[in-house]
Amino acid sequence: MAKTIFRKELEKLNAYVPGKPIEDVMREYGLTSVVKLASNENPLGPSPKAVAAVQAEAAKINIYPDPAVRTLREKLAEKYGVSFDQVMVGNGGESLIQLVAQSIISPGDEVITADPSFSLYEISVSHMGGTVHVVPLLKDSFQYDLESMLSLVNDKTKIVYICNPNNPTGTILGKAALNEFADKLPEEVVLFLDEAYYEFASAVSEDYPNGLEILARRPNTIVLRTFAKVAGIAGTRVGYIFSTPEMIAEIGKSTGVFSVNRLAQVAALAALDDTDHIENSVALNKASLQAFKDYFDTKGLRYIEPGGNFIWVDVNVDTRELYVALQKEGVIVRPGFLWGWDSWLRISSGNMQDTEICIEALDKLL
Numbered sequence: 001m002a003k004t005i006f007r008k009e010l011e012k013l014n015a016y017v018p019g020k021p022i023e024d025v026m027r028e029y030g031l032t033s034v035v036k037l038a039s040n041e042n043p044l045g046p047s048p049k050a051v052a053a054v055q056a057e058a059a060k061i062n063i064y065p066d067p068a069v070r071t072l073r074e075k076l077a078e079k080y081g082v083s084f085d086q087v088m089v090g091n092g093g094e095s096l097i098q099l100v101a102q103s104i105i106s107p108g109d110e111v112i113t114a115d116p117s118f119s120l121y122e123i124s125v126s127h128m129g130g131t132v133h134v135v136p137l138l139k140d141s142f143q144y145d146l147e148s149m150l151s152l153v154n155d156k157t158k159i160v161y162i163c164n165p166n167n168p169t170g171t172i173l174g175k176a177a178l179n180e181f182a183d184k185l186p187e188e189v190v191l192f193l194d195e196a197y198y199e200f201a202s203a204v205s206e207d208y209p210n211g212l213e214i215l216a217r218r219p220n221t222i223v224l225r226t227f228a229k230v231a232g233i234a235g236t237r238v239g240y241i242f243s244t245p246e247m248i249a250e251i252g253k254s255t256g257v258f259s260v261n262r263l264a265q266v267a268a269l270a271a272l273d274d275t276d277h278i279e280n281s282v283a284l285n286k287a288s289l290q291a292f293k294d295y296f297d298t299k300g301l302r303y304i305e306p307g308g309n310f311i312w313v314d315v316n317v318d319t320r321e322l323y324v325a326l327q328k329e330g331v332i333v334r335p336g337f338l339w340g341w342d343s344w345l346r347i348s349s350g351n352m353q354d355t356e357i358c359i360e361a362l363d364k365l366l
């Protein structure tokens with residue numbers, strides 16, 4: 001048999017499917033304007049302070065960035081009340097998810113995640129030869145089945161992933177349930193709390209837990225956040241994790257040397273201070289999701305109360321076809337069939353005009 005060049009794990013690896021780019025849909029259907037509500041981006045646009053910082057920094061891109069990302073880490077540490085060595089910044093949250101799996105998972109190790117949830121956990125762990133146990137969310141509430149997840153923990157379990165709010169369902173796992181789960185999980189198992197939508201979730205629910213409180217009493221915890229969502233700088237790629245200094249040091253060993261570029265570092269620094277932009281982003285998100293909820297209510301469509309900047313709705317038709325039909329109307333969403341939930345759609349919040357366009361297209365087709 002011919003020797004294979006690649007890791008054997010790649011043979012079965014299902015690559016991540018990103019939201020379809022606007023340019024592709026324009027080209028395929030000959031459209032001049034397309035609304036994309038498929039990647040949970042910020043419809044308000046980037047923080048203006050971040051844009052100004054990038055412009056000012058542009059003349060320096062002949063110089064490598066600070067490999068330690070010191071200023072941004074110091075500022076994040078100060079803002080969130082942790083020490084500098086408890087923070088690591090990466091080229092988007094996705095790179096940190098991969099890096100954590102690369103640092104922790106060896107072939108034969110096991111992790112536990114949920115279905116449907118963010119598929120990058122599964123992809124990253126499978127890539128390293130780990131075994132992924134996928135526990136379906138509870139049927140009616142779409143909440144995590146924490147009991148079943150705990151029952152799967154064994155000596156080989158390395159990481160349990162909790163996406164809160166969960167992508168694609170938007171469900172928030174509340175304080176009491178998460179705290180109890182964190183306390184029951186054996187202390188040597190890493191609890192990975194993905195809080196990519198932290199700012200949106202904490203604005204809609206007082207019961208939304210702050211992963212940093214769990215980290216403070218349970219060392220083997222990693223909390224992930226990102227500048228891609230509320231800060232509106234997804235295009236620059238900046239995400240960060242909090243954990244113990246020991247964990248950050250170990251994970252940091254295998255990161256790229258200059259993995260957070262110069263423009264990304266200054267953009268994130270500026271966005272962190274832009275409270276007006278954060279507040280306006282949260283307010284626009286609420287208004288857009290409310291418009292979607294009102295429409296779904298009038299149509300009698302079931303949706304899950306959204307904790308992030310997207311909404312998960314059962315449209316009662318096969319989304320393979322609806323997804324294409326919506327594109328012909330100039331609207332890109334994320335179809336549930338990608339997660340095996342054929343009649344559900346995940347729709348990102350938009351500005352009010354794009355929200356209206358999406359609702360009108362849905363109304364025409366449903």
Ligand SMILES: Cc1ncc(COP(=O)(O)O)c(C=O)c1O
Nearest residue numbers: 092093094118167196226228239
């Ligand atoms: C739950 C979740 N985690 C992590 C990420 C990755 O974020 P980033 O854009 O910073 O890579 C996303 C992006 O959509 C996400 O939805």
